[in-house]
Amino acid sequence: MDIDPYNEDTCMGLMGIYExxxxxxxxxxxxxxxxxxxxxxxxxxxxxxLLNEYKF
Incomplete structure (x- = not known):
């Protein structure tokens, strides 16, 4: 997330990898x-x- 810290697609991809x-x-x-x-x-x-995809 260091390169583009505001990119939601990157955030969702990283979250998916961790999951x-x-x-x-x-x-x-x-x-x-x-x-x-x-x-x-x-x-x-x-x-x-993003809100609909991930509800923790």
Missing amino acids: LAGRKGRAVKVYSSFIYRLKKDLDIGPSPN
Whole structure:
């Protein structure tokens, strides 16, 4: 997420990789960090697609 920290597709892909690896806790951390970064840096929320895809 260092190259493009605001890219939702990258975030979802990384979360999916962690979930497939059985590391749901890590996927949740990626999600939480991403949402926090969007709000803190850009004062926006995630897209409905991300919200609907991942409901923890």
